[in-house]
Amino acid sequence: MGPELVQGLRYLAAGLCMGLGAVGPAVGEGIIGGKAIESMARQPEMTNILLRNMIIADAIAETTGIYSLLVAIMILFVV
Amino acid sequence: MFERVGKDLVLRFPLGPITVALNPATLGASLGISLLLLALALWLRREIPADPEAPPSRRLALLIALVDFVENQILGGTSEKLRRSLLPLIATLFLFILACNLSSILPIPGMVAPTQDLNVTLGLALLVYSLTHVYGMRTKGVFRHLKGYLEPIPVMLPMNLVGDMGRTLSHGFRLFGNILGGAIMGAVTIPVLTDLLVRFLGPMLATLALPVLGTAASLVLNAFFGVFAGTIQALVFTLLAAAYIQGAAD
Numbered sequence: 001m002g003p004e005l006v007q008g009l010r011y012l013a014a015g016l017c018m019g020l021g022a023v024g025p026a027v028g029e030g031i032i033g034g035k036a037i038e039s040m041a042r043q044p045e046m047t048n049i050l051l052r053n054m055i056i057a058d059a060i061a062e063t064t065g066i067y068s069l070l071v072a073i074m075i076l077f078v079v
Numbered sequence: 080m081f082e083r084v085g086k087d088l089v090l091r092f093p094l095g096p097i098t099v100a101l102n103p104a105t106l107g108a109s110l111g112i113s114l115l116l117l118a119l120a121l122w123l124r125r126e127i128p129a130d131p132e133a134p135p136s137r138r139l140a141l142l143i144a145l146v147d148f149v150e151n152q153i154l155g156g157t158s159e160k161l162r163r164s165l166l167p168l169i170a171t172l173f174l175f176i177l178a179c180n181l182s183s184i185l186p187i188p189g190m191v192a193p194t195q196d197l198n199v200t201l202g203l204a205l206l207v208y209s210l211t212h213v214y215g216m217r218t219k220g221v222f223r224h225l226k227g228y229l230e231p232i233p234v235m236l237p238m239n240l241v242g243d244m245g246r247t248l249s250h251g252f253r254l255f256g257n258i259l260g261g262a263i264m265g266a267v268t269i270p271v272l273t274d275l276l277v278r279f280l281g282p283m284l285a286t287l288a289l290p291v292l293g294t295a296a297s298l299v300l301n302a303f304f305g306v307f308a309g310t311i312q313a314l315v316f317t318l319l320a321a322a323y324i325q326g327a328a329d
Contacts, residue, residue, distance in 0.1 A: 048152070048155065049155070052153075052155060052156060052318060056318055062253065066252055066253050067252070067256075069256050070252060070256055073259070073263075
């Protein structure tokens, strides 16, 4: 394999890694946000607690997306 | 002494048996931000009146609002007893990370947000991790705290240790990844926009359209990735820190 092909495959791998890795967190955060707003509409007096727990849950759901970002950066610049 | 690692200039020097590597840009920016926060704190501190019944001035109202926000929003999930002792730590962490994240929108050449450096965020995460042990041992005693690793059954010990490691790593990586991702988006957008404009409008129209569209794109990117994501991530880091310490102290 020539070096250009390797470089091209590397860009492809980084793009696939980031694109596929973003799907899971996106769906998860959407479910969390939707459910949280549903609960807020039902019980507006709970908004403060719900918002705090929503942000924590969002952050945890986002972790795998951050991992795929790191892997993509490593594929592009480190390996 | 100075070496290039990637695009960064790194200062390396031996200290006893180990070689220490420092990133001067990160170090300078975080020290500057710390000094700025210190100055802000001293400036606000002078406003506290001797008489607690006196009506608050505008700056004192800002201070009260800040402490109230940290106490009721970030520390709202912690127990009453822990809240008082965690308040200074969590407020400091929040202000430092917020100022670091917001510093990425400053148009200073060579300025990078300190939280864009993994060493800073992982250091903060390790600080929070060691504090979970301090608070756990202080409230439950050394023996009961260490016994918590053998629960629910002693076979779970490796799982609990790996869980601790993954939690701390993801705590640091989350802040780093978010801020670095925003910085990469900011760095990539303008060249891509230039390329697209030249390709579709031709070089003549592109030189006319680029200042307007480039400014608009930078504004939107800085507002979203710098201000919005920076604030949310500072909030997330401190909320999780409070949750971890509360979890260890129960």
